Amino acid sequence: MRRALVGAVVLGLAAAGCEQDETQPNFEYAPDMVSSVPYDSFAPNPNTPDGKTLLGPAKGTVPRGHLPLHLAAGPEEAARAGRELKNPYPSSPEVLARGETAFQRYCSPCHGAGGLGDGLVTARFPMPPSLLGARAKALPDGQVFHIITHGQGLMPAHGSQVAPEDRWKVVHYLRTLQDPARTARKDVP
Numbered sequence: 001m002r003r004a005l006v007g008a009v010v011l012g013l014a015a016a017g018c019e020q021d022e023t024q025p026n027f028e029y030a031p032d033m034v035s036s037v038p039y040d041s042f043a044p045n046p047n048t049p050d051g052k053t054l055l056g057p058a059k060g061t062v063p064r065g066h067l068p069l070h071l072a073a074g075p076e077e078a079a080r081a082g083r084e085l086k087n088p089y090p091s092s093p094e095v096l097a098r099g100e101t102a103f104q105r106y107c108s109p110c111h112g113a114g115g116l117g118d119g120l121v122t123a124r125f126p127m128p129p130s131l132l133g134a135r136a137k138a139l140p141d142g143q144v145f146h147i148i149t150h151g152q153g154l155m156p157a158h159g160s161q162v163a164p165e166d167r168w169k170v171v172h173y174l175r176t177l178q179d180p181a182r183t184a185r186k187d188v189p
C-alpha cells in the first residue's frame with residue numbers, strides 16, 4: 001500500500017515536471033555558478049586604487065623583449081643616437097639577409113634597390129638622397145637607426161613598420177651597399 005502511494009507521488013511529480021512553461025527559465029539550484037561572485041575583468045571596482053578590476057602593469061615596467069628607446073624625434077636627438085647607440089647585432093650572413101629583405105621592403109621604394117635614391121616613387125616624390133653618398137656613409141650607425149625610427153625631414157618615420165632588430169640589420173645591410181668589400185670581410189663587427 002505504502003509503495004503504491006510513493007509511486008503515485010513520484011508519478012505525479014514527474015507529470016507536473018512536464019507541464020512546465022518552456023518560455024520561463026528553469027529553477028536555479030546554484031545561482032553562484034551562473035552569475036559570478038567575483039568582479040568581472042573589465043568591471044569597475046571600488047577596491048582598487050584606479051577603480052578598475054584588471055590592474056595595469058606597475059609604472060616603469062618593461063615588457064620582455066622590448067627595449068625602450070629614450071630618444072625623441074629631431075636632428076639633435078638623431079646626433080645623440082649616433083653618439084650613444086651601438087649596433088647590438090654582429091654582422092653575419094643571416095643578419096645581412098634579413099637586413100636586405102627589410103631594406104628592399106621598406107626603403108627601396110624611395111631609396112632604390114641599390115640605395116642610389118632612384119626608387120619607384122621618384123616620379124612623384126621628391127628624389128631622396130643617395131645612401132651611397134659621402135654624407136650617408138659618414139652617418140654613425142645609431143643615427144641611421146634614429147632616422148629609420150623617427151624619419152628625417154621629408155622621410156617619414158618607419159618605427160611602427162620596421163621592428164627595432166630589423167632596423168639594426170638594415171643598417172648592417174646598408175653598410176654593405178656603401179662598401180661591398182664589407183660583405184666579404186670577417187673582421188667587421
Ligand code: HEC
Pocket residue numbers: 103106107108109110111121126127128129130131135136139144147148152153154155156158162170174
Ligand atoms: C617615402 C620615401 C622614403 C622611404 C620609404 C625611406 N626614406 Fe630614407 N629618406 C627619404 C628622404 C626624402 C630623405 C631625405 C630627408 C631630408 O633630409 O629631407 C631620406 C633620408 C634618409 C637618410 C639620411 C640620408 C642623408 O644623407 O641625410 C637615411 C640614412 C635614410 N633615409 C635611410 C632610410 C632607410 C634605411 C629606409 C628604410 C627603412 C628609408 N630611408 C626609407 C625618403 C624615404
